[in-house]
Amino acid sequence: MHLPTRSVTRITTVAAMAAAGALVLAGCSSGSSADAIDETAPKKLEGTVSLWHFFTGREAGVIKKAVDGFEQANPGVTVDIHAGQDDEKLQKAISSGQNIDVGLSYSTAIVGSFCSSGAFRDLAPYIERDKVDLSDIPDAVRGYTEYKGQRCTLPALADVDALLYNNEAFEEAGITSPPKTLDELKADGLKLTTYNADGSIKRLGFNPLIDFYENSPQHWAAMIDGKWLDDDGGSVIGKSAGWKQLLQWQKDYVDEIGYDKLKAFTSGLGQEFAADNAFHTGQVAMEIDGEYRTAFIADQKPDLDYGTAPIPVLPGVGNHGSTWIAGNVAGIAKGSENPELSWALLQYLSLDTDAQVTMANGLKNIPTLKSALASKDLEVDDRYQTFVDIAGNPKTFTSPATPDGAAYLATQTKFWEAWQEQGGDLDAKLRKLDEDIDAAGQLAGP
Structure with a gap:
């Protein structure tokens, strides 16, 4: 798939x-x-x-x-x-x-x-x-x-998703093991990032933009053991301390590098399923991706020296070793x-x-x-x-089905894309996100 x-x-x-x-x-x-x-x-x-x-x-x-x-x-x-x-x-x-x-x-x-x-x-x-x-x-x-x-x-x-990392880049940066927490992911990502003489990004340690390749709410949900809906189909995203912490972590990461600088760099990267995928070329040193990437690398970049590890998590919230499936x-x-x-x-x-x-x-x-x-x-x-x-991890989880084709995931993604660019009052925006998802769910029916 x-x-x-x-x-x-x-x-x-x-x-x-x-x-x-x-x-x-x-x-x-x-x-x-x-x-x-x-x-x-x-x-x-x-x-x-x-x-x-x-x-x-x-x-x-x-x-x-x-x-x-x-x-x-x-x-x-x-x-x-x-x-x-x-x-x-x-x-x-x-x-x-x-x-x-x-x-x-x-x-x-x-x-x-x-x-x-x-x-x-x-x-x-x-x-x-x-x-x-x-x-x-x-x-x-x-x-x-x-x-x-x-x-x-x-x-x-x-x-299922995991973290893929470039061994050569890790060795160059003096990083001896893959990150297990979000703080470690950010610290390693910034350490791995290099710049051209004009200040533009040459190599990105980890791309924090939610619309890059596999970066989406469900693929990141393992970071916080994320939940979307209650038993009645109502949105719990805005009420979740985990989602809020993850959103704030991501926005801080984006701001530290610069949204415009990240967008400019990302726009010049290769297509996800082409041979010039940014992880294949070494332009991105770490990425969250699926198991199928191992087959693409074997076919398109067989000499790439890389490793895989579970997705880093927010300590005390996410379950290291599990993921969204x-x-x-x-x-x-x-x-x-x-x-x-x-x-x-x-x-x-x-x-x-x-x-x-x-x-x-x-x-x-x-x-x-x-x-x-x-x-x-x-x-x-x-x-x-x-x-x-x-x-096989017993804490690996999935997202709930809805009669409108799980449209709440697209609503959350659009919300997140606006958030990473504009910021603002996160609490108010999360309340509005819940309202939007609940209204759409009511229209979709039981």
Whole structure:
């Protein structure tokens, strides 16, 4: 899940569009999301089932390899693969009544809308009929693949974040170990930062701007064990001492270097998923990024000397070694004409240990089965192991699903982008943020 998942604003905007389309679909469709199923699963599977997914290029080949395993196990079944289909395309196709069987999404943000609208079928009847044990799925992953107790998706790999750091830059600056606290992150970041003769930034130790690469509220939430909503769906961001402390820490960091200077430097950096990524080139010495970065570096900058470590935290607030987790989710489309084949394919991609390991080894994403995380066939080096350990941490958490596609994350991001530039009365701004999120949540409905 690489290209689309890297922009929180785009994820939540597209998810919100999908939510609107999904609600229209629900209004126009007949029947229930919990359509009646055969009480006895077919003993032999035959026919063609379609799989829509967002991967392209090399990564699409990895999915094809996993699907080949399913076809070999089921000789009478052919999987018709539609690659390069992002969430917006998937939603439009489902809404228009196209015969889509299994849809694989890059965003957990769609779960609330797709479950509540019926765009993806309720999987409970299949799970109950076949006595499927979901205990192999970590708790946080089980949390983000259902909405208000309704399970319309299963997971298919995840992303977790860690701190990546340039060993050569650390040695040059006399830093012997990665930072564990926010104060250490700032101190090391400033020490690693170098300047040109004109005062412009030459190398940035750590980029504190919230709109740089993976810097977003959810990717930073592990710094404070951040929470977003209460049990009733109301925003708790503005009431959280942790969020306030993190915002103030970040603003102080930005101001110490200079917002305009940081923006000028950042505007000249390479694209996140291109070979000239700023961490690849050494222009940024530390960054928060996902496990997939290890695969990009191996492919695009194999001689880079770097290490990985858990995200630094606010002492006494954040849990060092945990993180925010999200990932790919897959479901059976409402209009599927082959629900039994779809269920079999979905189970294979989500619940088969070997399939998970095949995809994880190829994509360098994190398996969403405990058995796959512990598998001897999972290809793990010291750098990737950091992410595996973080994914298995019992305090690793996720963000709650909402029927509007988790739009509160986009609202928080826009708030933060304005804050880092303008500053002001933080308490007042946080109260307004809660009000804005609550108002949007009420409009979105239950």
